[in-house]
Amino acid sequence: MKISVVKIENLTVHEHHLDILYSADKFNFSTKIFYHDVSFSGLISKYSQPFIQKIAAHIALFEGMKLCSLFPQFYDISNIAEYLEPPVIDLFVQIYQGVFGQHWYENNITDYQQPEIIYSQELGVSQPLAILDENETILAGCGGGKDSIVAMKMLEAANIDFASMQYSHSVYGKADFQHELISQVVEDLQPNNKHQISIFDDFTDFPFLQLYFSQNSGITAPETPVSIFESLILMLDKGYKYLCLAHEKSANTGNLFWDEIGKEVNHQWGKGLEAEEILDQFIQNHLITNFKYFSILQPIYDYRIFQNFSQYPEFITKTHSCNIKKPWCKKCPKCAYVWLGMMAFSQQNLVNEVFENNLFDDEDLLPTFRQMVGLGEHTPFECIGEIEESRLLMKRCLERGLTGKALDMFTEEILSKSKINWQKIEDKYNYVYATEHAIPDWIFERIKELF
Numbered sequence: 001m002k003i004s005v006v007k008i009e010n011l012t013v014h015e016h017h018l019d020i021l022y023s024a025d026k027f028n029f030s031t032k033i034f035y036h037d038v039s040f041s042g043l044i045s046k047y048s049q050p051f052i053q054k055i056a057a058h059i060a061l062f063e064g065m066k067l068c069s070l071f072p073q074f075y076d077i078s079n080i081a082e083y084l085e086p087p088v089i090d091l092f093v094q095i096y097q098g099v100f101g102q103h104w105y106e107n108n109i110t111d112y113q114q115p116e117i118i119y120s121q122e123l124g125v126s127q128p129l130a131i132l133d134e135n136e137t138i139l140a141g142c143g144g145g146k147d148s149i150v151a152m153k154m155l156e157a158a159n160i161d162f163a164s165m166q167y168s169h170s171v172y173g174k175a176d177f178q179h180e181l182i183s184q185v186v187e188d189l190q191p192n193n194k195h196q197i198s199i200f201d202d203f204t205d206f207p208f209l210q211l212y213f214s215q216n217s218g219i220t221a222p223e224t225p226v227s228i229f230e231s232l233i234l235m236l237d238k239g240y241k242y243l244c245l246a247h248e249k250s251a252n253t254g255n256l257f258w259d260e261i262g263k264e265v266n267h268q269w270g271k272g273l274e275a276e277e278i279l280d281q282f283i284q285n286h287l288i289t290n291f292k293y294f295s296i297l298q299p300i301y302d303y304r305i306f307q308n309f310s311q312y313p314e315f316i317t318k319t320h321s322c323n324i325k326k327p328w329c330k331k332c333p334k335c336a337y338v339w340l341g342m343m344a345f346s347q348q349n350l351v352n353e354v355f356e357n358n359l360f361d362d363e364d365l366l367p368t369f370r371q372m373v374g375l376g377e378h379t380p381f382e383c384i385g386e387i388e389e390s391r392l393l394m395k396r397c398l399e400r401g402l403t404g405k406a407l408d409m410f411t412e413e414i415l416s417k418s419k420i421n422w423q424k425i426e427d428k429y430n431y432v433y434a435t436e437h438a439i440p441d442w443i444f445e446r447i448k449e450l451f
Contacts, residue, residue: 006067008078066221071112075118137163138160139162153311162244169223243294294438310342313346336369340390373390
């Protein structure tokens, strides 16, 4: 079965949520985005109906990208075209090609660049506005993982006011459960406000793909880029002009270079500095003039983030990062990697309390650990560090007296190679890259000693 046209059928702005209807040929899907403390009627009276509809249209456009996992020939945006501007088409293509490299690779697709975007009415024009009642409070995303915690603790230590933003998605399970997990983290931090977004999506939540497109490797979504657009609603409503996420320097490195298409495949592209700068510039030029998006952890690698996280043992039993089954499935690359990093630096008894088993001895995870340290065709398609970074963490685990089959493998196949310059590797991953980021100067000056 092939899909010809993915289409945005309808976009409705309700009092507290957006309701977006999509079709993929004869199939229909919906995405609902709830803002727990936003009144859209209040937003419209503050900014105008066309402007809020414009922001919603950009959200609908990028939320619909997940349906392009079906490799449609066309993406019909006619029903929201009047609220979009021509440059957004180029942005869509950039985001699609950056995010979907992994999807092409997994499906061995070498002759598909993106769907052709079609519309039956003229696109609108760029008419950016400024956030009203702006303030210096940073809107800080919190997913409940180590990165969010380290980022917000840095803001606290620098006495920079911040509000937390957390969101749930139906692909990760029950919304209330997800918010409860993240709230357990946020309650030990000091935001001056807390915001929640809940996304319900039946394309990702239902068994549609398995039943109708079983040969397809899965659904890919531009999760970080679309979340940037979704955050704009909160920023307009509350007067926040700074959006801070916690993406590390490791996100800039791909999993492999795919010779057949002549480009790097990077699972984390949407989190990297290139995507960050593209999105920031687009929003400033075409939507919100006084907007600024940056990652506060972009100057450092995971190796240093795990060290910083170890200063906060009270969060070990509360943090979660698994994308399969929250809080931890203990079987996926993300769980294995977080275990590795925590065991390298944090209090081992607390990490053991969470994971219960020695993941280094899990036979199912041995291939994953091999990929992490460069003994596979590519690193696992997850949000994890670079090959030498994982090697450095494993070496540190050995130095801390840990044991297990994965560490035996590492000792035999990696550590025995005497030509490895471990000091040079550690110098790279333990360094603060003070110029390779997009953090506003006034913020960087206050946090630079905290990395």
